[in-house]
Amino acid sequence: MSNLLSTRAVKNCLHQSFSVLLPLKECVLLDYPNHSNIGDHLIWLGEILYLTRTAKIDIKYTCHGGDFSEDILNSQSSDIPILLHGGGNLGDIWPKYQLFREKIISQYQDRQIVILPQSIYFKFPENLERTAKIFNSHPDLTIFVRDDNSYTIAVESFFNCRVIKAPDSAFEMVDIPGLPNIEPSSDSILYIDRVDVERNALYSPAKLGIDNLVVEDWIAFQWMNKLPKDWVYIPGLAKLIREGWQRGLATPDQWLSRQKWEHLHPYSHIFHTIYDSDSHRKSWSLMHSAIYQLQKYPFVITNRLHVHILCLLLDIPHVVFPGSYYKIKAFYDTWTHDLPTCKLVEDPSRTREAIEALLQRPSRQ
Numbered sequence: 001m002s003n004l005l006s007t008r009a010v011k012n013c014l015h016q017s018f019s020v021l022l023p024l025k026e027c028v029l030l031d032y033p034n035h036s037n038i039g040d041h042l043i044w045l046g047e048i049l050y051l052t053r054t055a056k057i058d059i060k061y062t063c064h065g066g067d068f069s070e071d072i073l074n075s076q077s078s079d080i081p082i083l084l085h086g087g088g089n090l091g092d093i094w095p096k097y098q099l100f101r102e103k104i105i106s107q108y109q110d111r112q113i114v115i116l117p118q119s120i121y122f123k124f125p126e127n128l129e130r131t132a133k134i135f136n137s138h139p140d141l142t143i144f145v146r147d148d149n150s151y152t153i154a155v156e157s158f159f160n161c162r163v164i165k166a167p168d169s170a171f172e173m174v175d176i177p178g179l180p181n182i183e184p185s186s187d188s189i190l191y192i193d194r195v196d197v198e199r200n201a202l203y204s205p206a207k208l209g210i211d212n213l214v215v216e217d218w219i220a221f222q223w224m225n226k227l228p229k230d231w232v233y234i235p236g237l238a239k240l241i242r243e244g245w246q247r248g249l250a251t252p253d254q255w256l257s258r259q260k261w262e263h264l265h266p267y268s269h270i271f272h273t274i275y276d277s278d279s280h281r282k283s284w285s286l287m288h289s290a291i292y293q294l295q296k297y298p299f300v301i302t303n304r305l306h307v308h309i310l311c312l313l314l315d316i317p318h319v320v321f322p323g324s325y326y327k328i329k330a331f332y333d334t335w336t337h338d339l340p341t342c343k344l345v346e347d348p349s350r351t352r353e354a355i356e357a358l359l360q361r362p363s364r365q
Contacts, residue, residue: 011174017166026058031085034064036220038290039306041283046169065100086116092127114142117166119327120150136160147330178265182295188212190297192307203321219293261288317341317358
């Protein structure tokens, strides 16, 4: 895909790809991101908003992998399709989510199943072969993939499935009304640096040669750093601390804005009408935290795909680094390379040069 001139164009591509879902009247949506990676919550929110607002599809049941109920799903008509949450875990890097996906596909051969936009990566060919047998055995499986590399893998390996290329579902939130809008309160540059298995050490902060750098990960992870060293696990208390931190203890200056976002935003009522409304409201609250985290700074660097996407939604100039495999570069090359507020940098020594060039560009969304 070339000559994409705006985030609206990417959203239009998402709608064109998702048009195959429009005949659906009802669905279930499985694999809610029951963790603190805000990127997956942005994907979930995009999925919810597309299904409910754009496609007018009634979501009858949602769950995460740990609380999946066969009884609840089986109580729904067998004509209701199963949609599986998108993201970057179709492969063998994050086996927990892949195994749940394979379980559903194996167990529900009588239902239409749709995997929402995913990046595909298998480190070990034997794992891809095993997954291909499971996927190809299903008579009605559609797989949305969110980059050209993943599309090639899917077409070659999942030959009995319908494969459709689509941008990340978070682009459904392009032009969302009522976004918080604060002026940067710091002259520093924010580096959202992931520290898990998808991190590429070549782009460590120390190698960038930038002095005014604030290094963080998603704010939703920061509550863990507040636990005392002699912390003793008490059931339910960790969740209470995490929820309190995410909902404003970390950032009391956000309190008023957060109340408006959670209770007065024109979309907030949507989450009350879907099964398990508490989960959807948690995702909505996490989006507010992420927006405030990024908007405090005039410029952002990241090796997280959804920091890149949220910066595009917020019109924040930013540099993107590759991760441990092709996910970020492939997505950038497929969808976002033409957008004027971002630049993929593969040579860390050229980071400062990219920053200066981006700051001189007029934004155009």
